Amino acid sequence: MPKFTPSELDAHKAKLLAAPAKKAVIKVGLNTCGDAAGAQPVMAAIKEEVQKAGLDAQIVKTGCSGMCALEPLVEVTTAGAAPVQYGRVTAEAAREIVEKHIKGGRVVDAYKVPSVGDMSSEKPVPGKQYRIVLRNCGVIDPESLDEYIARDGYQALKQVLSGMTPEQVIAELETSGLRGRGGAGFPTFMKWKLTRASRPGEQKYIICNGDEGDPGAYMDRSVLEGDPHAVIEGMIIGGWVIGASQGIFYIRAEYPLAIERIEKAIKQARANGLLGKNILGTGFDFDLEVRLGAGAFVCGEETALIASIEGLRGTPRPRPPYPAQKGLWDQPSMVNNVETLANIGQIVLRGGAWFGAIGVGRSKGTKVFAVTGKVKVSGLIEIPMGTTLRQVVMDICGGTSSGKPVKAMQTGGPSGGLIPASLLDTPITYEDLGKLGSIMGSGGMIVMDESDNTVELSRFYLDFSVDESCGKCAPCRIGGTQMLRTIDKIVERKGTAADIAKIRKIALTMQRGSLCALGQTTPNPVLSALRYFESEWTERLVPATKK
Amino acid sequence: MAAAAPGDLALIAKRWKDKRGSLIMALHDLQGRFGYVPRDAAQELGKQLNVPLARIYEVITFYNYFKLEAPGKNIISVCMGTACYLKGAPEIVAKLSEKLGVKAGETTPDKQFHLQQVRCIGCCGLAPVVTVNEKVLAKVKAADVVDQVYACAKGA
Numbered sequence: 001m002p003k004f005t006p007s008e009l010d011a012h013k014a015k016l017l018a019a020p021a022k023k024a025v026i027k028v029g030l031n032t033c034g035d036a037a038g039a040q041p042v043m044a045a046i047k048e049e050v051q052k053a054g055l056d057a058q059i060v061k062t063g064c065s066g067m068c069a070l071e072p073l074v075e076v077t078t079a080g081a082a083p084v085q086y087g088r089v090t091a092e093a094a095r096e097i098v099e100k101h102i103k104g105g106r107v108v109d110a111y112k113v114p115s116v117g118d119m120s121s122e123k124p125v126p127g128k129q130y131r132i133v134l135r136n137c138g139v140i141d142p143e144s145l146d147e148y149i150a151r152d153g154y155q156a157l158k159q160v161l162s163g164m165t166p167e168q169v170i171a172e173l174e175t176s177g178l179r180g181r182g183g184a185g186f187p188t189f190m191k192w193k194l195t196r197a198s199r200p201g202e203q204k205y206i207i208c209n210g211d212e213g214d215p216g217a218y219m220d221r222s223v224l225e226g227d228p229h230a231v232i233e234g235m236i237i238g239g240w241v242i243g244a245s246q247g248i249f250y251i252r253a254e255y256p257l258a259i260e261r262i263e264k265a266i267k268q269a270r271a272n273g274l275l276g277k278n279i280l281g282t283g284f285d286f287d288l289e290v291r292l293g294a295g296a297f298v299c300g301e302e303t304a305l306i307a308s309i310e311g312l313r314g315t316p317r318p319r320p321p322y323p324a325q326k327g328l329w330d331q332p333s334m335v336n337n338v339e340t341l342a343n344i345g346q347i348v349l350r351g352g353a354w355f356g357a358i359g360v361g362r363s364k365g366t367k368v369f370a371v372t373g374k375v376k377v378s379g380l381i382e383i384p385m386g387t388t389l390r391q392v393v394m395d396i397c398g399g400t401s402s403g404k405p406v407k408a409m410q411t412g413g414p415s416g417g418l419i420p421a422s423l424l425d426t427p428i429t430y431e432d433l434g435k436l437g438s439i440m441g442s443g444g445m446i447v448m449d450e451s452d453n454t455v456e457l458s459r460f461y462l463d464f465s466v467d468e469s470c471g472k473c474a475p476c477r478i479g480g481t482q483m484l485r486t487i488d489k490i491v492e493r494k495g496t497a498a499d500i501a502k503i504r505k506i507a508l509t510m511q512r513g514s515l516c517a518l519g520q521t522t523p524n525p526v527l528s529a530l531r532y533f534e535s536e537w538t539e540r541l542v543p544a545t546k547k
Numbered sequence: 548m549a550a551a552a553p554g555d556l557a558l559i560a561k562r563w564k565d566k567r568g569s570l571i572m573a574l575h576d577l578q579g580r581f582g583y584v585p586r587d588a589a590q591e592l593g594k595q596l597n598v599p600l601a602r603i604y605e606v607i608t609f610y611n612y613f614k615l616e617a618p619g620k621n622i623i624s625v626c627m628g629t630a631c632y633l634k635g636a637p638e639i640v641a642k643l644s645e646k647l648g649v650k651a652g653e654t655t656p657d658k659q660f661h662l663q664q665v666r667c668i669g670c671c672g673l674a675p676v677v678t679v680n681e682k683v684l685a686k687v688k689a690a691d692v693v694d695q696v697y698a699c700a701k702g703a
Contacts, residue, residue, distance in 0.1 A: 033670045036683035068672020216629030218669030253575060253612050254668060292575055295611030295666065311570035313609040329567065372630035372671035379672050413629065446629050460632055470609075 003273030005281040006158045009149070016150040024057040024102045026050070027075040029138055031064035031225045032257050033218075037071035038090070045091040046074070049098040057102055060147075063226020065116045065138025066380030073138075075115065076101050087113030119396065124358040124366070124384040126427070127391040132355075132366050133342045134382045137226030142261050145268040148229040154274055156348035157233050161282040164348075166196055166241040173344075175352030177364030182209055182300065182337035183412060183441045184517065185363075185430040191334055194324040195242040198332040204244035205333040208235055208341055209305060210251035210258065213297035214413030215464065217444030219368040220338035222380055224251065224258035227342065228265035232288065234341030236275065237348065239286045242334055246287060250305055253292040263290055297414070297468035300442075301516045302327075302335040304470065315470045316516035337442065339368055359385030363429035363440075369411075373446040376401045383428070390424035393447055404449040408532070412441025414461040414468075415521035417528030418454055437528045439521070454529040455536050459487050461525040465518065476519025479510040483526065493540050500530070500537060555580050556588060560595035570598055570606060574613060583614035611666070619654040619661035621700040623679050628667030630674040638689040639675060640664060646693045660700070 004012065028034070028043045043061065050057050067073060070087030074094060077083040084107050086097055093111050100106050116138065121128035131137075140147035148154070160169055173189035180186045195204065208231060212220040224231060235247045251259050266288050269275040277285050291309050298304045299314040306328050308314040327333025343365060347355045355365050363385040369392065372378045376398035383392065389409055393399065400406055408418045411428075417438035419426065426432050430440045448457065466480040483506045489495040507523035514520045530537060559576045563569035577592055578584050589603045607613040625631075625640050640651055640662075647660050654661040670676050673685035677692060682699045684692075 032668075033672055036670050036673055036676070036685055068670070071672065212669070213666070215627065215632075215667035216671055217667070218671060221669045254666070291572060293610075294571055294575070294613060296609065297666070308571065309568055311568035311572075311606070313605055370671055372674065373633050378630070378674075410629070444629070446633065448633065452633060457629075457633075460629070 003281070004154075005273075006162050009154060009158055009280065012146075013149050013155075016146055021079065022056055022058040023079050024055065025060060025077045026057055026098075026102070027060045027062045027077075027138070029064055029071060029073040030061045031222060032255070033064060033068050034071050034073065035257075039072035041091040042072045042074065042089050042094045045094040046098055049095050050102070053098070053103060055098070055102055060141045061143070062139060063137045063142045064222045064380065066134060066222070066382075067113070067116065067377070068379040069377050070113050070379075073113075075138075078102070078105065083115060083117065085113050085115035086111040126360075126384050126387040127395055128383070129381055129396065130358070130366055130384050131382050132346050133223060133230075133339050133368050134226070134380065135346070136230060137222055137380075140227070142226050142228055143264055145229065145265070145272060148227070152345075152349060153229055154233055156345035157236055157274065158280060160237050160240060160348060161280055161284055166243075169237065169241050169348065170196070172347060172352035176347045176355035177352075177359070177362065178340065178343055178347060178355065179363070179430065180337055181339035181343070181367065181442065183415065183439060185440055188336070188340055191324065191336070192238065192241050194322070195332055195334040198324045200243065203246070203329075203331045204242055205328045205331060206235055206239045206242060206244045206247040207305065207309070207328065207333060207335045208247070208249045209300060209302070209335050209337045210249055210255070211293045211300045211305060212252060212255075212338070212442065213300045213468075214415075214442055214444040216372055216446055217370045217413060217442055219370050219380060219443040221252075221255050221258050223338050223342050223368070224255065225261050228261045229269065230342045230345055231338055232262070232265055232269055232275070234336070234344035235288060236279065236286055237344050238334065238336060238341065240284055242332070244334075245285050246289075248309060248328070249288060249290045250299075250309055251290060251292060253294055259290060259292065266290070296470070297464070298470045298516070298518050301518060304516070305335060306333065313470070315472045316518075318515060339443070359429075360427060361386075361429055361431060363431065367428065367440065367443060369443045369445045371397050371445045371447065374400050374402055374404075374449040374452065375447040385429055386427045388425050388427050389419060392428070392445065393424065397447070400447065400449045402449050402451065404451060407448045407450050407452060408454065409448070410438070410446040410457070410525070411444065412439035412521075412524070413444040414465045415439060415517065415524060416441045416444070417524045418448075418458070418532060419528070420532040437524065437531060439524070453536060454533040455487070455491060455540065458525040458529040459484070459491060462487060462522065465522040469518065469522075473513070473515040473519060475510045475513035476515070476522065479506045479514075480519070480522050482506055483510075483523070487526065490537060490540050494542060495540065496542050497538075497544055500541070503530070556591050556595065560592060564596055570596065570603070571610070574603070574607060578613060581617075583617050585617075616654070617658070619658045620702070621659060621680055622661045622663065623677065623696055624663050624665040624668075625651070626666075626668050626670070626674070626676040626678075627664040628669075628671060628674070630671035631667075631676055634674045635689060636664075636675045639677060639687060639692050642689045642692055643696065
């Protein structure tokens, strides 16, 4: 394999783009969800039919386009025609599609479904999908470096290494307004700047937080599985800017396919001079390794994550010192979320100003959400910031699956809050969601209809957070358990008004006194349910006895 | 079954010994080999990595992913992510629990089935989801789950 120099990378890209196109391209979504829905037999059937008929067709295994409810998905593009998307394809249907569409040139209407392209806009408009992070997901074969290069892959790295200064990259990030996509929304440029300035010349680390723990969210898994090189490119650029020679992917062990694809992509990048010694012939040395999580939600917190990489129990520690000063092995370290890193290449290539023009206020760019629960078309969407919750659930996702009215939505998973239907016109920004007592979070978005009960749902989240509390600090360890017991009393209709007051008191203690974000945000689902759906709580109370 | 195979352990130890902070990675390999972390294997690994057994237990008891006991021939995992929860995962657990006579987190006395609840496996579009060993069952209904599970179980 050749080790690329900047000019060779360009020449290779030009060669790939000049290659004659096949008469037909058949794409099969083969992420974890596609596989689970039965995409493997579909793939096998297509291969067999194409081979049998000796057709000039390219069969591509892609990542997830986000339309999870319609898996297995097959996309067919014939010469000169727009891509046609087929959904809920069985092996039998796949054979029919090859026969009629590829061979006969007739679209098989019975299996045709809307494609992501139909729902996206060319320009970023609130209320429509616009893909930056997911631009390659479901489009390219994630296991092919060539396909990534053909789609401007590693061009940003080339640009950075062959002409920009680290300060210029940081300035672009500042202009872009990109903020951490893991949930907290810390300005990314600031993190990069602080880590760069910290202890120059010493060993530093860049860490990718792929410990996606919110139950009901899988944005990061889809990006890691669907476009691994984009995250790797973000890591290399970040490493160069802060002065790190080593990067670490921390990925949940529950995501075997994401791990496999990242490991494969690392090997490809290394073999082609994009990782390792003397990257792109510029003298920059940087390498990556993968470390696995082991099922601890708290490890999404950066200091706990660092402890876990060190082979310890994943318990957080007080900050400061921040990882920028003292992180992995006490060296300056920078932890960035998967989605944040996947934005980097595009910001470098298209400019901070381009990114900063998308979105509203202090929330710039797009955000990926996994919309699930009682929604008609559940799946992964990417929308410009400022899109309203109503646009997401009604326009993009088609309303509720049951046809019943939306009762509430939940963002931010166990750390976020419920938002009632009356506030669905709230624009999705860090600030607006925060004002409602929820958070942007990492991208989980749950839709509830009238048949769901908010007391039970907030108990579900609380039970999760209590189970995941690491036990290090008392407010979280004891407070969570006591709150759960009190809610159980109310669920069993044995609680009184005094119990509601007790819950609020414990919540305040946890918010103010917990060591890390897990404890501080554990009360959010309960507090928001109390705030917006108080009657569901009070109707379960035992009437107060006369004094 | 818990008898540690010295060859395997030596390989795992060799792979991770010189890598800093690699205990969790070594334990992943160990569990990958045995299906759980047997005490004697952990002790032997500790010797080779120069990590006290107490440190190993400190780690394996913290992380949900590591199992301390042999999980049985077939592992049934019911996803308890929010989407699955809202779409009936608790009823699915109840149904399986009733049929198998064990609670979530337990193994049947004949060691054929281990029933567990898992955190989100990230297939929320297919909720509710149950996995039997490697096989993923999508959009499961409580009424059918027992038959579906038996259909893909190994030699039960």
